[in-house]
Amino acid sequence: MLKRYTLHSLFCVFSWSSFYSTTLFAQTFKINGTVKGSSQKPLEGAVVSLVTAKDSAFVKAAVTETDGQFEFIGIKSSVYLLMVNHLGYQKSLSTPFEVDKTDVNWPTIVLQEANKNLAEVTVKGKKPFVETKIDRTVVNVDALISNAGTNALEVLEKSPGVAVDQNGGIRLKGKSGVVVFVDDKPTYLSADDLANYLKSLPAGSVETIEIMPNPPAKYDAAGNAGVINIRLKKNVLRGFNGGLSLSYGQGVYRRTNNSLNFNYRVNQFNFFSSLSVNQNNSYQDLTIWRRYYDAAGKFNSAFTQNSYIQRNNGGNSVKAGFDYYASKKSTFGLVLNGFYNPSSNTVTNKAQVLDAKNEVTSFVEALSPTDRIWKNGSINLNFAHKFDSTGKELSTNIDYIHYQSTSDQTLTNTILDAKNQFVSRSILVSYLPTTIDIGTAKVDYVHPTSDGGRFETGVKTSIIGTGNIADFFDILDGKPSPNYEFTNNFNYNENINASYVNYSRNWKQWSLQAGLRFENTIIKGHQLGNKQTKDSTFTRKYNSFFPTLYLQYRLDSTNTHQMGFSFGRRIDRPNYQDMNPFSYPLDRFTYYGGNPFLQPTFSYNFELSHTFKNKITTTLQYSIAKNVISETNEQRGTIYYSRPGNFGQRISYGISVNGSFQLAKWWTLNVYTEYINNGFKATLYGQRLDDSRFYWAVIPTNQIQINGSWSAELASSYQSTFLLGQLLIYPIGSVRAGVAKKILKNQGALKLNVSDIFYTNQIKGDIRNIANASANWFSYLDSRVVTLSFSYRFNKGKTLNLRQTGGSENEKSRVRS
Template identity: 75%
Template structure:
């Protein structure tokens, strides 16, 4: 296979050698480089569009793979007059154009207010980019709220993320994975202010440079990092009121002086909310439909989640070729959760036999600290670059919890009480190192390669005690200690080439995985351990073809093989109680999920993208549910197979000068096949979802937004989720000479974003639930930005590409 890949790369390179590169530089009349100018390459004969480019921060631009002929270029910039060059000839040799100077425009300010606004959604060959500040309703919210509004993404009440109907999404922050379980990731994203987020990159099939983790794809959240000289940045302050209050505040700044560039991103947040959850369970005599008993439970859960996040770092530009950087990140996120459960137990005559009340307060503090050292060296002026990243990440979680169960008879007379006290410390250490090399080819293609290694060590202690008459006695049924070690070694090759109207990007990644888990046991339970070792190849392929020279119609294709490894703590075999009737446990027999993902797309005028998708996954990791007597067990398990296919459309429409609409919709089938605890599951179902976002640009700095979402019944393994939808609205006003903005928005205006569903394929039982959430929130936000100076290139740092998303602290 290696020979075949190299032969493909070499033959393509030779075939396309008869082209040239055009390069140039754009500045203003003060000789300052202009960033973001749009350069259009046109045929001189009839001004037919050939291709476009955008200037870098240093004003440079280039066109690759240009055929021989006569051309001219057109340049446009928001605050400068349009430029049209004279005709020039391109031969077989590369052409460097003379420096171009643009004159300032006289009446451009009014245009900047409209055309200078970034679109909500941008589509690229291997990802979709969401510009967070484009939506008024994102102001004063948190990163999880932003994800929920993004096309193709859905969030369940436990914080699980679905991308186009599929679970198994890996979340990165600035190209570095979060290493957190669904619940802890949800709490972290709630602690991260939306004002700290620049963009969200959605990649169903990430390039080979990214770790192969995430069978549904990767979401990369890029935090704001100012890129101009001097002292500059932004401030965002907010207050939100639902049933409970919340506040998300952020501050980011950048200071560039001489060869040093200092940057920081800080946020302080408090998010208080509730969940009112009711569960019904009905039991039947074995292998019959004869009713035997029932159980109903109402849980009122009040959550108080704090967040204190910091990212600081600097880049040192040692020379024009060498840059060294250090990035420090960390957070301290305290939380307090009060759970009050009230349950009724019924007999076969549907009469109440007992009442149970459970009170469970939990105090948890999750801490994180990490350091990244990065170095980049430009080998020559053609773009050859060698970069290295070394990361060390430490997580520490301390959890103190108690569970008080009180039992009453049918007449509500006290019968008995039990108190279970627990301390659950967790420590996770992660080290990663990687080297990447970029090599532009003379024909205009680009070759990339790199290697990476990562080491993960986790220690989890569950110390449970029964409290009797104020004294504590060890509970060995639940007490345990679990250690986990993992090493992943990887290497990749990636090749990209633009062939006239066809753009190709192909990659291959190899990963070697080594795992060891050790459950230490206790006086009642023996030690146990397991090991896993496996090697895998992960190919990726992207193709984009322009059907016409003006790129009115674009065809795209992507393919990728992905893996989802189990969360570290999910392989701990012990169980622990959530309440008297519900236990949660791990599964040491979990296998990784492997998936094959295909997408075929058509884009019209860069405004409407229609995508056909197909995905097949084996050993899908998902929550499973089992009933044993009166105890309900929830644990991760492997579903035999999931097949997902369907169509999605994302369109941007300018309905009027003042009214724009972004409309996303998908119609997708999810099918599951598995045998769970003796019960066969073989079911598939289509669902439909639609997400319209209306934006209104009004006079005198006013703007408004009206948006929402709706999803029909959705199948997710054993869960059947009923239709759900919401409407949100917002208004904004620019103030302080357009440097400040006031925004007011209301989420879930009609309080319809409440989830309910059924739990199916449980032996001799059936269950369903309904959940009220604190989703209707009014938020007032003030934001202020200050900047001046010359734009600098953004640098991507971080070498830990998938490990963070799997921590379950």
């Protein structure tokens, strides 16, 4: 019934748009022309901007082809100006002209070469920190000084509506289940591995962050909280161009993030590459308290543990590729990516066990060093063909990605009596190799329509195979003996086939985008047995439709007031390894396990927004999700089990405001705030959970322009008590500041910033709804860091057209090792 209703609704949307486009809304027109140099040769790469004559408001931009031609389609009746820019030439500004009854064929525009003897002209312009579009919010990373010398994960923490916990888990507007993309390609990583990868990605290599609570149908339907797409920088000029970023940060431990990228365009080839070398060292000082009760609720014992976790994470990544422009309409591309991330973590635990009188009965000391290597290699082949100047385009992407991880861990537990006398010692060693192979292929087609609309459609298939081996050994009398309680071997295979259609169009006051995506999922899991456990397998198949709808209405001709509405259905599939039924120990008292019975999460998300003068956006949101996948916790005797589980229902609703205020010529204030209620209903291990809570979060950012070369930033963040399933997280906040100086004729910059100045970004909370037990924790993090960074960009050449590559759009976000 739901599928039939969804199809009928989408059909009505398309019928509605087609009917009104031909009857009630204004006709649209086309503007085309040619740009040449003073030698009368066509100029490729000139930027042609269409602005309104009344107030110079930006409408559209186009980049000239190799023959110097440009074209605008879907233009409404009004009076406009054409502004043309090209490196090495003087800017051209046309006289006002009216678009009314026919298309406009503009006379040839001839640009005059810039006078090299004139004094250098400095063009001052600054991108806003946040831009709002019909289907996404765009964060310009370089707009914040405090992003210099940091990494991509730290940049995400400063983005509006995004929260990152101490384990790297990402939430968007209070909801977990976010899928992270890099250059329109999913990262295929679990929360821990994604956090480590983003820490190895320097902020200096990130151009923008696109936040999409309801992504368009072109994107995979995964991620019930939405999609965050990180776009990396790519030089867009002819000749040899590039950028260098170096930084050193000092907290309790040191960290450094360095990157180099370059682009070289010669004849029909465009070569590009980037390299990053990073080291992020940190610590976590974690204290856990657990109390145990009998069936009558009477306290009978307790456990406290302090864990000092020292993390040394290296990150080395490389990207290389080229585009071959076979003609002005056809382009072939090859992109190679890879990273090599070694890490070593050492956990030192000291615990004590207490009886019903709160007297110590024993001490436990544990040492757990882990050495891990996490590496990746991928190849992307892509092709794009433009059929004509109207924008009809066919693109194909084929991706192959291989992940490999090896982890060696030793867990040594020493038990002492109440008088600190030695009782016993156990040693457990493990070897945990993981391989993941992912192949994807997709085809997309874009077809602009004669009435100014845009039709998109495409198909995609992905095939994933994972292999996970866990070999555990007890060291007895100096010799290894297999431990069959933890040893396991789990293989997982998945095939997802998808297709989509999407239509968008702008009218005088309305904008519409509507889409429908279909996905077919087939999964198979095989848990190989050992001497104590039999083989087990499972197979699942399901088909789903995912509609999306965006509406925007401009209440006046000056765009002072705009209303927006969006709706989308999403899915959140389990991480590949989360369905591995075996458990493994984090320490003597805590085990982590998988869950082969996990079901996918389905959610419905609604947003209603109002934008004032493109500066203040107020959004009402409502979301309902079934079978939410989240961490669950269970106590069995003295062992605490953590594993993923399904919460029956999560309802989230609230309001958010994102605003930019020019308080003075030199002072800009950006503020994001949200007030949201999260409610959960579930039965976990016999315990009923039915709770909801409002929380408030606010992030004010002050940007100060001291003079032409000096600027500064002062920002803070605060979040009140937050409910996340069984977890209740207490208020947390921080303050950061930075200063920047342009150098080397404005091509370079020095930046100094300090994060968490007052050392308040420390997390604590309770774990609730555990049978016969209660638990809470407090964690100190290496959050106060002073960072000095240097960046430099060089370029010589002419502007190139950019083209998106990458066909894998979901699978990376679910890798777990």
